[in-house]
Structure formats: C-alpha cells, structure tokens
Amino acid sequence: MLQSYYLLSGIQTFLISLICFLYRSKKIKINQYLGCFFLTLFVEMIKIILFKTYRNTHFLFLPLSFNFLTIVFLFFYASETAGVIIKNKLRYYIFGSIEFFLFSILYTAIWFNPELLEKLFMWGFMDFYMFSSSMFIAFFCIKIIITNFKHEQKVRVYFKNKNYKTLHWLTAFCVLCLLLNLCGVVGRVFLIKSESYVFFNEGFYLLTLYYITITSLLQINIDNVIESGKWNVPNQELIEVYEKVEKLMVEERLYLDPNLNLKLVSNRAKISDRHISKSINAVKNKNFNAFVHEYRIEEFKKLVLNKRYLKYSIEALANEVGYNSRASFYKNFKKIVGVSPLDFINEIRNK
Structure with a gap:
C-alpha cells in the first residue's frame, strides 16, 4: 500500500x-x-x-x-x-x-x-x-x-x-x-x-x-523577501520607538498636517527627535520626510478610490492628504508609485 x-x-x-x-x-x-x-x-x-x-x-x-x-x-x-x-x-x-x-x-x-x-x-x-x-x-x-x-x-x-x-x-x-x-x-x-x-x-x-x-x-507568489545586505535587524529599543511613531501616524493620521515635522512628532510621542529619526532610519532605511511621504501617498491612493472625491482635482486631493506644494506632491508620487498621479488615476478608473 x-x-x-x-x-x-x-x-x-x-x-x-x-x-x-x-x-x-x-x-x-x-x-x-x-x-x-x-x-x-x-x-x-x-x-x-x-x-x-x-x-x-x-x-x-x-x-x-x-x-x-x-x-x-x-x-x-x-x-x-x-x-x-x-x-x-x-x-x-x-x-x-x-x-x-x-x-x-x-x-x-x-x-x-x-x-x-x-x-x-x-x-x-x-x-x-x-x-x-x-x-x-x-x-x-x-x-x-x-x-x-x-x-x-x-x-x-x-x-x-x-x-x-x-x-x-x-x-x-x-x-x-x-x-x-x-x-x-x-x-x-x-x-x-x-x-x-x-x-x-x-x-x-x-x-x-x-x-x-x-x-x-x-506561498510561491507571496512577497516576503528582504533584500540581501540592505537590511539589518534593529535593536529592540529602536523597534519599539518606531512602532510607537507608526501607531501615532496610523491612529491620529498626523501625516495629514501640512506643517508636520520631526519636532511635532517628537513632542506628540514624548520621544527625542534624534531617537525617532534613528529608529525610522534603522527600521525603514529612510529619513523622516520620506517616511511621511509614504503615508501621504497611500492616503491619496485611498481617496482616488473613494466616490466622495470623484470631482476633486489632483491638487485638491493632494491638499487633503497634507501637501501644500504641488511640485513636492508630484515629485514624491512619481518616486514612490513609479507613475504620475494622472496616469495612476486613469489606470485605476479604467479598470
């Protein structure tokens, strides 16, 4: 048998x-x-x-x-x-x-x-x-x-x-x-x-x-690969600092504030700005500004799919997610997503 x-x-x-x-x-x-x-x-x-x-x-x-x-x-x-x-x-x-x-x-x-x-x-x-x-x-x-x-x-x-x-x-x-x-x-x-x-x-x-x-x-197609040589596991203290900052960003949506800066997050989290900057760099391998841009761009993508915002212009949507500079928004969107905001919207709405 x-x-x-x-x-x-x-x-x-x-x-x-x-x-x-x-x-x-x-x-x-x-x-x-x-x-x-x-x-x-x-x-x-x-x-x-x-x-x-x-x-x-x-x-x-x-x-x-x-x-x-x-x-x-x-x-x-x-x-x-x-x-x-x-x-x-x-x-x-x-x-x-x-x-x-x-x-x-x-x-x-x-x-x-x-x-x-x-x-x-x-x-x-x-x-x-x-x-x-x-x-x-x-x-x-x-x-x-x-x-x-x-x-x-x-x-x-x-x-x-x-x-x-x-x-x-x-x-x-x-x-x-x-x-x-x-x-x-x-x-x-x-x-x-x-x-x-x-x-x-x-x-x-x-x-x-x-x-x-x-x-x-x-699991053959699941995206779970960490790039070789690029990442090192940060120590537990930095992970905890990062997780606290991430929680603030998600729950209180601090990234929607156009005037958001490292000092404001430091005061809100009651953690020194040096520790916050170091934790983001260690965990995400990027600086504070790039970290915030990621959240704003993700929020923009959500608004594009929301029927309430169908009549909003690209600039108006950018303002909604915390951008007060058109040039900054376009530059960072292309950098993170890989296409322009207009191309992204057309692709999404034509599906």
Whole structure:
C-alpha cells in the first residue's frame, strides 16, 4: 500500500519542482532553490520505489541519495528570503558531492563484487551513513529555524501587511523533520524492526513530504523577501520607538498636517527627535520626510478610490492628504508609485 503512496508522492514532488522552476513570480530566483529541493526528493523517491519494487538491496547504494544536499537547498531558500548573505556557497555542496561520489564508487564495486554488499552491512556502513546524515539534517534544520526567526523580526517592521509573510510553515517542516530523524535514529540504536514501527516511520515521512509540497505551493507568489545586505535587524529599543511613531501616524493620521515635522512628532510621542529619526532610519532605511511621504501617498491612493472625491482635482486631493506644494506632491508620487498621479488615476478608473 505504501508503495502506491510513494509513487503519488514522487509525482507530486516532481510537479511542484517544475512549478518552482517555471512559475514566473517576483521570487523566481529564490523559488528555484525550492525547485532543487523537490527535485532531489523526487530522485530519492525513484530510488525508494525501485528498492520496494525489486527488493534488491543493491539499489540502496544507487548514487541517488541526497541526504547531505537536499536540506542545503532549503537553507539557501530561507536565507535569501530573510536577506541573509551566505558567503562561499560552494562549501555547502562539499558533503553532498562526497556522498554522490562515494555511493557511485560503492555501487560500481558491489556490481563487480556482490560479496562486498554483505560486508558493508556487517561493518555498519549504512548505520553510520544514516546517523551522520541525520545529524547533518538536524544541524541545518536548526539553522533554518534560526534564520526564519530573523526573517520574522524583519517582517514585523518592514511590511505593513504581515499576513502570510512569515516562514512559520518552513519552521513547522523543520520541526517535523527533526522528529522524523529522531525516530529513525532511535529505531537504529534500539534495533526496532517491527512492521508497525517501520509503517509509522514511513507514514510520518510521507505526511511530512505532503505538508511541505502543499505549503510551498501556497506561498510561491507571496512577497516576503528582504533584500540581501540592505537590511539589518534593529535593536529592540529602536523597534519599539518606531512602532510607537507608526501607531501615532496610523491612529491620529498626523501625516495629514501640512506643517508636520520631526519636532511635532517628537513632542506628540514624548520621544527625542534624534531617537525617532534613528529608529525610522534603522527600521525603514529612510529619513523622516520620506517616511511621511509614504503615508501621504497611500492616503491619496485611498481617496482616488473613494466616490466622495470623484470631482476633486489632483491638487485638491493632494491638499487633503497634507501637501501644500504641488511640485513636492508630484515629485514624491512619481518616486514612490513609479507613475504620475494622472496616469495612476486613469489606470485605476479604467479598470
């Protein structure tokens, strides 16, 4: 029965890998790491199906195992999503390369000398391989969880809409992966060979695989990438200052005041203007004026969609959101939105 599930899982992982490689999203480069992750899983699934079909132990030594590579692709995906720069990526492929060449040599050697197969099991080669690969996978799972935590900190302050942008799904997968490898190690250490235990482990593996394929597909087009090298997580004090200022801007709509300046916000928030300026720079990587312009432009876009303001001119709408300078409004609108106010309005109203 499990053989059929392995076949279905293999087809599923192959299809997901194709989607990750071919789907044209803003994250296509990062999604390709997911594609590599699923492609290596698909190849491993072929090996499992061959072994279960022909019951030939020789197939266990096919150079189609990627225990020292698959998780690395997932680590690259998490790191680049979180804006963490990885130096010298090639070194992460060393263990995977050794794994491939070692199994290639062993598979060829067993082909010419079948007696070597029994000796390898007697020497505990597969036990050592499975234990060391489990430790390797566990190490990278922990690294991914730490990276996901860094990403969550950044998402909290860099995105206004935080829905579905975190990597909690990936953290959950890593936890499942840790449990799965723990079960495998326990089974080997205590020589548990009962059919029910084997069935549990394989069922757990297939469910974990199903989970990662579905969750990966759901987030494939979500904008949650932090630019590499551009952002650093500010300290907690600066985050708290920024969140207080942001709350004032949203709840009291301070940006609508044409005379708004750093000093006024400082007095209202009861925080020094130096701390406010520093927090905005650390969290948003921009100065106070650019910070205010963002709010004003977003408010302008809302008014354009409001039927009450259909007869308002562009200049009148700009005044409503806090601009008393036509030139300043046009300049900042084009800078933030990418098109002129008139082009934006025509595009919106023609939809």
